[in-house]
Amino acid sequence: MLKELLKELQLTATKLVAVTKTHPVADIEALYQEGQRRFGENRPKEMAEKHPLLPADVEWHFIGHLQSSNVKYIAPFVSMIHSVESLSLLQEINRQAAKHGRVIPCLLQFKIAREESKYGLDLPGAQALLGLDAFRQMENIQIAGVMGMATFTEDEEQVRKEFRQLKQYFETLRADFFQNDSGFCEISMGMSGDYKIAIEEGSTMVRIGSLLFGR
Numbered sequence: 001m002l003k004e005l006l007k008e009l010q011l012t013a014t015k016l017v018a019v020t021k022t023h024p025v026a027d028i029e030a031l032y033q034e035g036q037r038r039f040g041e042n043r044p045k046e047m048a049e050k051h052p053l054l055p056a057d058v059e060w061h062f063i064g065h066l067q068s069s070n071v072k073y074i075a076p077f078v079s080m081i082h083s084v085e086s087l088s089l090l091q092e093i094n095r096q097a098a099k100h101g102r103v104i105p106c107l108l109q110f111k112i113a114r115e116e117s118k119y120g121l122d123l124p125g126a127q128a129l130l131g132l133d134a135f136r137q138m139e140n141i142q143i144a145g146v147m148g149m150a151t152f153t154e155d156e157e158q159v160r161k162e163f164r165q166l167k168q169y170f171e172t173l174r175a176d177f178f179q180n181d182s183g184f185c186e187i188s189m190g191m192s193g194d195y196k197i198a199i200e201e202g203s204t205m206v207r208i209g210s211l212l213f214g215r
């Protein structure tokens with residue numbers, strides 16, 4: 001499955017985060033052997049336990065809800081945090097990154113879905129955050145783009161609308177805050193059920209789990 005998927009993504013230069021949450025290290029190793037290097041996990045401790053068991057060139061992407069108290073488990077090695085939605089979380093990431101002499105790329109997570117259960121910022125909230133002095137003073141984080149999850153629905157037009165919305169948020173923030181910053185470049189959207197739509201709407205990074213593992 002990985003090969004076919006990568007071929008499909010290659011056409012649009014979309015990056016794949018293979019989501020391996022709840023899967024054992026052996027499953028990650030199998031994908032690694034096939035050439036995959038970018039892996040996504042959604043629990044800090046699970047990620048921290050898997051990390052030393054895999055080669056150093058693995059990129060670890062944190063994609064789940066992150067509590068400030070858990071940042072310390074992943075700060076030494078995480079490649080990107082997709083799920084930043086508050087100043088206080090960003091400050092803790094900055095603090096922990098500084099401890100390790102690192103700059104950690106972060107995505108701002110937006111709530112684009114209808115479901116109440118999904119986390120994230122809205123556009124005014126993100127604009128307010130990025131305008132703060134407290135934000136500008138942080139030297140150990142890089143805002144690398146945006147992330148969002150669409151509503152879990154069969155209604156493709158609804159999903160498309162939500163992805164289009166996220167892309168618009170990205171463009172607005174880029175124009176307002178990141179004009180001279182090529183590091184602000186990622187739109188993380190699309191999962192097993194909706195990645196084709198996400199790519200059509202401008203995704204640069206899809207996060208795919210069940211499709212790779214058949215469950």
Ligand SMILES: *Cc1c(COP(=O)(O)O)cnc(C)c1O
Nearest residue numbers: 019042063191192207208209210
């Ligand atoms: C689990 C998860 C995914 C992958 O979902 P699949 O439907 O298994 O592809 C993507 N993003 C986030 C945030 C997830 O928690």
